[in-house]
Amino acid sequence: MNRRQKLIIRQFVFVVAITTIFVVVMINVKDFINKSEAMRTTELLAKNVLQYREQFGSLPLHSYIARQREILGDARLGQLQYRAQWINFDDPPDTILAYSQKDYRFLVGNGFIVMYLDGRVEWMRPDAFNKLLRAQQTRAEMEMPAKEVAPPQIFQNPMDF
Numbered sequence: 001m002n003r004r005q006k007l008i009i010r011q012f013v014f015v016v017a018i019t020t021i022f023v024v025v026m027i028n029v030k031d032f033i034n035k036s037e038a039m040r041t042t043e044l045l046a047k048n049v050l051q052y053r054e055q056f057g058s059l060p061l062h063s064y065i066a067r068q069r070e071i072l073g074d075a076r077l078g079q080l081q082y083r084a085q086w087i088n089f090d091d092p093p094d095t096i097l098a099y100s101q102k103d104y105r106f107l108v109g110n111g112f113i114v115m116y117l118d119g120r121v122e123w124m125r126p127d128a129f130n131k132l133l134r135a136q137q138t139r140a141e142m143e144m145p146a147k148e149v150a151p152p153q154i155f156q157n158p159m160d161f
Helices: 003-056 062-072 126-136 139-143
Strands: 080-082 096-103 110-116 121-124
Touching: 003 062, 003 096, 003 110, 003 121, 062 080, 096 126, 110 126, 121 126
Parallel strands: none
Antiparallel strands: 080 096, 096 110, 110 121
């Protein structure tokens, strides 16, 4: 191989390596942005839940949460599991009120966005989340399948329902 061919191969390898690094970085940036957006939307939802509690003295129903998801534009929330029916008035502030499982790649990883009874929102790794949730669940809740809070369905034609 002559000198020019070696230079072309070296440049080609360099470009491929830089492109691969760039693609991996961009995937992680996308996942980080999606996670941040989901956390922010959950924080806004938590704020609305706290306002509801102050105004009415109780936790909102599933339908209220579904409506708030629609208002907030819940593109990144995913399947939100709302646990209000299992929470008592005397439960501590660190009781999990709602959670959403997220599966990201590489650096961000898998985990849960957790909303607590006191309005805090945080990211938890699966092992820590499962341990905390198991400690807070009753036998009845464990036996009943989790029910996702989905946005309300809007009918275009009144005859559709």
